[in-house]
Amino acid sequence: MLLPTPRGPVSEILVSVFRTSPGADAEALLKTVSAADVEKISEEDLQLSLFLCYGPQYCLFGESVQSWEWESSLIELRKRLEVRFDRELREAVSELPDVGVAKLPDFLMELGRPRGGRSLSRYLKQDATMEQFREFLMHRSVYSLMEADHHSLVIPRVRGGGKPALVEIQSDEYGGGVPGRLHSQLFELTLSELGMHTRFGAYFEKVPACALATVNVISYFGTYGRHRGAVLGNLAVTEIGSHHVNQNFRNGLRRLDGPDESWLFFQEHIVADAVHEQLAAYDMCGEFVRENPGELAEVVFGAMVTAELGARANEYLLSCWERGESALRGAMPAVAGR
Numbered sequence: 001m002l003l004p005t006p007r008g009p010v011s012e013i014l015v016s017v018f019r020t021s022p023g024a025d026a027e028a029l030l031k032t033v034s035a036a037d038v039e040k041i042s043e044e045d046l047q048l049s050l051f052l053c054y055g056p057q058y059c060l061f062g063e064s065v066q067s068w069e070w071e072s073s074l075i076e077l078r079k080r081l082e083v084r085f086d087r088e089l090r091e092a093v094s095e096l097p098d099v100g101v102a103k104l105p106d107f108l109m110e111l112g113r114p115r116g117g118r119s120l121s122r123y124l125k126q127d128a129t130m131e132q133f134r135e136f137l138m139h140r141s142v143y144s145l146m147e148a149d150h151h152s153l154v155i156p157r158v159r160g161g162g163k164p165a166l167v168e169i170q171s172d173e174y175g176g177g178v179p180g181r182l183h184s185q186l187f188e189l190t191l192s193e194l195g196m197h198t199r200f201g202a203y204f205e206k207v208p209a210c211a212l213a214t215v216n217v218i219s220y221f222g223t224y225g226r227h228r229g230a231v232l233g234n235l236a237v238t239e240i241g242s243h244h245v246n247q248n249f250r251n252g253l254r255r256l257d258g259p260d261e262s263w264l265f266f267q268e269h270i271v272a273d274a275v276h277e278q279l280a281a282y283d284m285c286g287e288f289v290r291e292n293p294g295e296l297a298e299v300v301f302g303a304m305v306t307a308e309l310g311a312r313a314n315e316y317l318l319s320c321w322e323r324g325e326s327a328l329r330g331a332m333p334a335v336a337g338r
Ligand SMILES: [Fe+2]
Pocket: 147, 173, 183, 269
């Protein structure tokens, strides 16, 4: 992926140092960004900056940027960004309910259950234009073209309870050993069947902060052992209810005459996630907290914040389209005169 266009002063500095090798000048530049500076930047700048900081651990920006991976000046800046991000995440969910270890799986199933009211998947099923469907795929591409990689960060951090189910889910996400069946590859197929670019980063410039946040939150949790429970909560909410929304996505593409192969990604999730939601809630999170009851609140936090960030990202798309506008950054209104 090419280095993206900066969205404010901090991402400007990060992009400029990533164009050079680590050295005294570049490291000094990173150190000029104070905690107070981080508080003042826009959400777009914050989310892009976090995405840039996590990029080297996924080998995203090419060989030269890899030399930055363990540079202390970069890690220190990332930690200053994470202080603000963590605070925003905690504000997003305010009070955590007292769930109790035994009730956690049922709580997660209820949290992830599809509800009435405004629904992105229902809109895509019934009302969206093909252009809007493509915009939705562009938003999702920052996650689904790397599907499962973010959650895999947690595998070596979990032992015993919950690990077999975690690995089973992740194995399915990686296609169960069958070439071409990785969910990220099925997503590529959807994009190519709809005449879209399949390269990771092709639509990155068009994706707003709310979509980047849904990915950054997994990278953040996955980077720290103390947040391992939050990764599991995130994965559970990603899986629970997914088979239902993917049915809506598939039916939407069918209504829009999408080619058969373009549905495969959604079809796969209708089948796989009906199993994954049970595995995630009961065998993964349930067993994990039974062995690690002190980490119950972290699982609940991860689950609730994931539900909230997902709802915000979905609402962004819906509200843009309702105003007759594109949900892409830098796009002109989709409907003339509105
Ligand atoms: Fe998947």
